[in-house]
Amino acid sequence: MQVSSALLISALLGTALAAPSPVQTKGHAVTLDLIAGQGSANGGMNFNGGAKGNRTFTVPLGSQVTIKFTNMGTLAHSFVIRKGGAAPTDADATDAVFPAAYAPARVEVGIKSxxxxxxxxxxxxxxxxYIVCGVPGHAMAGQYIRLMISKTAKVASFQ
Structure with a gap:
């Protein structure tokens, strides 16, 4: 069995390897890896481990944004990018603030694990x-995080 040298050094030094970033910026193109049900945070009702608006993707204004959406949870999940403001209690495709800023087409059904x-x-x-799960009851349970589209950011980030 081969072990990578970085993994071996990390194990010997007792350090953890950093998880790959869920954002990539290349010129005006931004890719966001959006993961529903990542771990047990908020009972699995989360995106990238965040819930109730406690995590934020930031994207530069004018970027072409590709969202690679993966469901790692045990339940069906979806996402819709909707306006900010008061905490969301639901979302459907008609709430999307940008054309195609949701998935799947039937957000109320979601995609399987x-x-x-x-x-x-x-x-x-x-x-x-907000990035909100459109499966009924999920937003109300706190499955939403934030998306900031910034006039000043030069690269995308996730905090």
């Missing part, structure tokens, strides 16, 4: 938005 979907849209308006 282990499935993937990909969408691309242009971040045309700066502001604060």
């Amino acid at each position: 282990g499935m993937h979907q990909q969408v691309t849209f242009t971040a045309k308006r700066a502001g604060s938005y």
Whole structure:
């Protein structure tokens, strides 16, 4: 069995390897790896381990954004990018603030565990938005995080 040298050094030094970033920026193209049900945070009702708006993707204004959506949870999940403001209690495709900023087409049904979907849209308006699960009851349970489209950011980030 081969072990990578980075893994071996990490094990010998007692350090953890950093998880890969869920954001990539290349020119005006941004890729976000959006993962539903990542771990047990908020009872599995989370995106990338965040819930109730406690994590934020930041994207530069004008970026072409590709969201690679994966469901790692045990339940079906979806996502819709909707306006910010008061905490969301639900979401459907008509709430999407940008064309194609949701998946799957029937957000109320979601995708099953282990499935993937990909969408691309242009971040045309700066502001604060939510990424919300559209499966009934999930937003109310806290399955939403934030998306900031920033006039000043040069690269995408996740905090």
